[in-house]
Amino acid sequence: DAGVIQSPRHEVTEMGQEVTLRCKPISGHNSLFWYRQTMMRGLELLIYFNNNVPIDDSGMPEDRFSAKMPNASFSTLKIQPSEPRDSAVYFCASRGDVYEKLFFGSGTQLSVL
Amino acid sequence: AQSVTQPDIHITVSEGASLELRCNYSYGATPYLFWYVQSPGQGLQLLLKYFSGDTLVQGIKGFEAEFKRSQSSFNLRKPSVHWSDAAEYFCAVSLDNYGQNFVFGPGTRLSVLP
Numbered sequence: 346d347a348g349v350i351q352s353p354r355h356e357v358t359e360m361g362q363e364v365t366l367r368c369k370p371i372s373g374h375n376s377l378f379w380y381r382q383t384m385m386r387g388l389e390l391l392i393y394f395n396n397n398v399p400i401d402d403s404g405m406p407e408d409r410f411s412a413k414m415p416n417a418s419f420s421t422l423k424i425q426p427s428e429p430r431d432s433a434v435y436f437c438a439s440r441g442d443v444y445e446k447l448f449f450g451s452g453t454q455l456s457v458l
Numbered sequence: 459a460q461s462v463t464q465p466d467i468h469i470t471v472s473e474g475a476s477l478e479l480r481c482n483y484s485y486g487a488t489p490y491l492f493w494y495v496q497s498p499g500q501g502l503q504l505l506l507k508y509f510s511g512d513t514l515v516q517g518i519k520g521f522e523a524e525f526k527r528s529q530s531s532f533n534l535r536k537p538s539v540h541w542s543d544a545a546e547y548f549c550a551v552s553l554d555n556y557g558q559n560f561v562f563g564p565g566t567r568l569s570v571l572p
Contacts, residue, residue: 380502382552387504388494436562446546447496449562 351450363425370439380436462563470569479534481549491532492550544570
């Protein structure tokens with residue numbers, strides 16, 4: 346298996362633009378997580394899905410952020426409109442059974458100018 | 459290429475025993491270093507981090523880690539393990555203070571015997 350795949354690897358955009366981050370979890374995994382990493386706040390859980398259903402989105406910072414998981418093999422995290430304070434590394438992770446470890450993607454490095 | 463390795467996939471210790479989890483990185487410069495813990499059924503929690511200064515860092519839950527530049531290592535230690543420490547432990551590295559180039563290690567699973 347290729348592991349958790351995220352795209353793009355890097356994204357540079359201007360304030361006010363829409364940004365879409367993509368994630369393909371490991372096949373067979375039924376839980377998917379979106380995290381944001383900044384040096385100020387560390388690693389924050391934004392939202393997680395179980396069997397494609399959003400379970401906890403309390404970490405989503407604002408209404409500008411939205412996440413979808415239309416099927417078991419694909420998820421998106423969208424920011425509209427983007428702001429400079431959204432600049433961070435966004436990680437997607439997946440796991441199978443609830444007691445299994447997380448497998449992380451390589452992250453998307455977002456810079457909002 | 460930048461990488462973070464955790465040589466031990468799975469470690470089992472008895473409750474009350476000491477613990478050391480290994481982490482090595484391959485970068486040209488000194489990175490910023492982190493240890494996270496993922497308890498069963500839960501998300502990630504930051505145990506400790508190293509940015510600069512004293513190379514021995516104290517964290518939560520009685521954990522500490524020591525940065526050794528000569529060995530490119532940042533090993534996590536605890537003098538006496540509790541059953542509740544059973545979890546997955548991730549070492550992570552960032553190359554700059556903007557939080558960019560952030561890389562997780564593959565993780566080490568810790569089992570604790572009663």
